[in-house]
Amino acid sequence: MKSANSSLRRNFIRLGLLVVGIAVLDVALTSQFYRSTLTLSLIFAIAAVGLTLLMGFAGQVSIGQGAFFGLGAYSAAFAIQQLGIPPLVGLVVAAVVPGFFGYLIARPILRLSGNNLALATLALAAVFYVVATQWSSVTGGIDPGITGLPALDYFGLSHIHVVLWLAGICLVICTAVALLLIDGRFGRALMAIKTSEVVASCTGVDVARTKAIAFAIAAAYAGIAGALFGYFLRAFNATSFNVGLSIELLMMVIVGSLSTVWGAIFGALAIMVLPNLLEGFDHAKLLVYGLAMVAIMMLAPNGLGETLAKLVTRRRVAE
Amino acid sequence: MDSFLQNLISGCLLGCIYAMAALGFTIVFNASRIVNFANGEFLMLGGVGLAGVVVTAGLPLWLGVILAIACTAFVGVLMQVAFLNNARSADELSLVMLTIGTGLAIRGAGALIFGRSVTFVPDFGLFPMLLMGDVYIVSQGIWIALTLVAVGIALWYLFSRTTFGKAMKAASQEPRAAALCGIEPRQAAAAAFAIAAGLGGLAGALLAPISAAFYENGVFLGLKGFAAAVAGGMGNPLGAVVGGLIIGVVEALSAGYVSSGYKDGVAFIILLLVLLFRPQGLLGGVSVKRV
Amino acid sequence: MTELLKFQGLVAGYGQITVLKNLNLTVNSGEIVALVGANGAGKSTLLNTISGILPVRSGNISFDKKDLKGMRASKIARLGLRHVPEGRRVFAELSVEDNLRLGAYGLGRSEFEAGLDPIYKMFPRLVERRNQLAGTMSGGEQQMLAICRALISKPRLLMLDEPSMGLAPLVVAEIFRLIKHMRNELGIGILLVEQNARAALRIADRACVMSLGKFELEGTGQQLLRNPAVAEAFLGGNRPPVAQAV
């Protein structure tokens, strides 16, 4: 137990460093472009941390997080525009609604496993996309979608600064909650389920309920991220929440590392920055991006983050 | 009644294409237990390849179809030999991501080589359009249906009458035991990829005259093919065909009687329902459990 | 009697773990060499390394004077060195006859049909079940099928991994009869890994006791049967006779 506590302490030190890192970057980045890339990375990292909890720790694959991301964005927008709820409270709505739906859906869907679970969640994302494009009285469809979300210029700071910090704070809180959950009874139950559901249920874990809660948490995280995404752009439409988004979120987790929440944060940053680095390839961008993914999955199947981390350790040991 | 019949026929033709996409998934899954997310891109490649050869380069149609099949089959083998074979991890998830990455790369390459425009290819011709009162079947539809029948028979023959087909099945069920019998599992997998990709190329080429070739078509065809393969029972070729036809028909009927906007969701709702209530698929038998 | 399989200084393992530590052995045609040892001694690892499933780290290994190092499993199988893996591993979703057909994979159709007759003669039960899915047969039948699947290719050396595991005593007896038949009538060299050490040593011409990746003792089957250390470790040496009978 002592080692677990010390690892928890180490993780919280890292969390502190994350805050410092964001602050340093906020000052260091003079360009709104890089600042907005950072903001988007932080936003996607929230969803990725949730997905890591579900995939890395509970062992349940989901290619449907984009649906909850979109659901969060729409419910926050609805809360603000139709119900007159302030944006900060809107974030809570954006966590609760997807979390609730996630819990409802999780019970039947998580009876599946492996490829079938992946496909079922993929189907979920596809169905959500169709509903988002068609239910235009609520979502605005593809055109115009949701427009006219308020600028968040609190404390005399500009919208982009406020969203950056809002995303940063949400990421830190969500990561802290994830770390505490992993470290506690719930985390042990998740890992027991990942190892063997039969063994887990024999040791008194309510497998179905635990999995459903993990799914609901991942959905809530995705929802918060979706709401922040909507706040950030102030206008969005259904095309942002197609199946590609779900796959991108999955990539973030896998490219980072499945075994730690830090991998998810790293992965979100990597996936957001990578396309910008490929700008020079112009028309070959998609080809190069695909090949880069292939190379990562071939050479670093445990995630780029984890592999880089190992390289660093090995060099340090060699020194 | 006529319009019901017409919807049914339209749905069947659409279903034939989905079925061919689904067959590709099933063949690859049968030989290597990999869910190949790049499968839809094979169809895309067949379409834009045919368009490139026939419309841009002006070669005859029959040659274009052969080239489209040969090129996609080559891409399929390349994918297996260069990427999947050399993956460091055989973990299901990283292999799936590998196929997703390959799919992106194929899409990018397709756009780069064949351009980004929407291109129609001339009908294959030969058959007249069938007209029965208000109900009709377009000539290309006859091509598609006949091809599916031919492909179905060929695949049935391959997998249940030839030793090589059985070796492919064996290699996926028990790769080690197959290797110990002198079967090279990698060869079996490469052959499966060649067949699946070639089939995708053929389906894409058949589709190009009626829906146009476009480098982004692969995603949507892949997803529908997927839904069909899983609904019919992953790994069961007959199931892939039945799954494809069911999804095609239900889509056409829901477009005809409910709403064309929500139609695209239908395939995935079927997929969800099948997964929840019959995870082995509509035609999937109870698999033989090892003792 | 000709020399078939020979390895010297064989080292192999999984990942960063070395399991086999410097092993030397020769197996000739028409003899049974038994490998006995506790769980985890490395017996299955040795067979997997010989048949090409696991790579050879270092050492020499040859079959019929051909270097096996770096050769793929499928190619080794076609040389006439067949491995019947632990747990039988029949192709459950194929018919019995298709299983046998794949055993003769790479051989001509006529050779397969010629090989089928003697096998069906030996096991009339397989004829009855030729169209049944292999996975639906009993454990003993599956084991017979797994051995026949290897036998149909007319191998010169057969490696059997735990052929008697989990089977009823009558079936075990039948399997051991088959093993002797293959040596005596067909002149096949056999490398046999068995938990049932007593039965294995009884029919073996030579035997090795394996422990922690090394050969601890070598000798004829009879020598090892009489060796008190072996009896102590594997044959339930000092236990009362009643327990042995069970």
Add this chain to the structure above:
Amino acid sequence: MDRRQFLGTMAGAAALGLGKISFAQSANELRLGFLAATSGPAAFLGASERLVFDLMVEQYNAAGGIGGRKVVPVTYDTEGNSTVAAQQLRRLIESDKVDVVVGPSTTGEALVLRTIAEESKIPLITMTGTESIVVPPTPYVFKTAPTDRHVSLHMLQFAKEKGWTNIGIITSADGFGQAGATYLKANAEKLGMKIALAEEFGPRDTDMTPQILRLRRAGIQALMIWSVNPGPTIILRNAEAAGFKTPIINSFGVASPALLEQAGRSAENTYVSTMRLLIPDLLPASDPLQPVVAKIAKEYRAKYNQPVTTFVGNAHDAVKLVELAVKKISGPLSRDGIANAIKSGVSFPGCNGMMAYSATNHGGQDDTLSPVVMVQIKNGKFVPA
């Protein structure tokens, strides 16, 4: 080690931010940003817009720039994705320090970019048709394409003149189609016409026969299609096959010579409501836009050896607007200066109509002259209807 990895990443990100190339801003240049989807589903718009942009920039610089200012183009692909578009716009503003941005070409992207342009105070000249982009006008956002309202009104008025008042519509389930459906329905009501049946189809559908059959049963006098290819071509083919004889009017979404090639015989006798660029050689000399349209069409064909699409006009007029605004400024260029120059009044005959920008009109078209004309396909050619 995790900390190392983390710090390394942060340092890398910081280096990205700090290490960017800083451009030496010269007083004698116009830094002109351009955003359009040259890949993705909207590439059919962006690709030709990008070509004419490149062509015009080349011409300006060959002639010594705009008002003596060298034009420095910076272009990015938005992939038709509004998130990517937002990122690229920020990059243009912050890293590339452009003075004005032309683009994007889809409504979804434009709606997102509008808020950023207003926040960052950069003039943005969009090439989209959605009126809500510039109504009510915001200080920095303009547009050049005819609005969906203009085009839908034109289609409906044409039908009304022909005596077709019972109308069926079929639109794609994407942004373009959904906007078209909305405007067709609203304007039909204003004109006292009836939309008997409104059908939709998925942008990647392969067979619209079910919709065609239902439209046939509805007893309509004319069918209006509002989508971009391949959908409309498939509809024309399905309609021909099903013996659908009702007149068909396509929107400007298919206004491209490719339609003749792809739809072939099935497009015969159908109508297309299009910007003038589709028929540059058939415009009457009396048409005030004829010289402009004929000139750019000739130059485009000469340079790229391919037929000109109507969307070229959207980019042409946008660049032209920039040119005229910049020419009005005598001192150093500024973003506010360009926006104010446009708002103080810029008028010119464009490809998309008599453009007249002012403080209240950020959309350009001046309502005295329809930005679109109706053409019919006869013997495999477009002719004025």
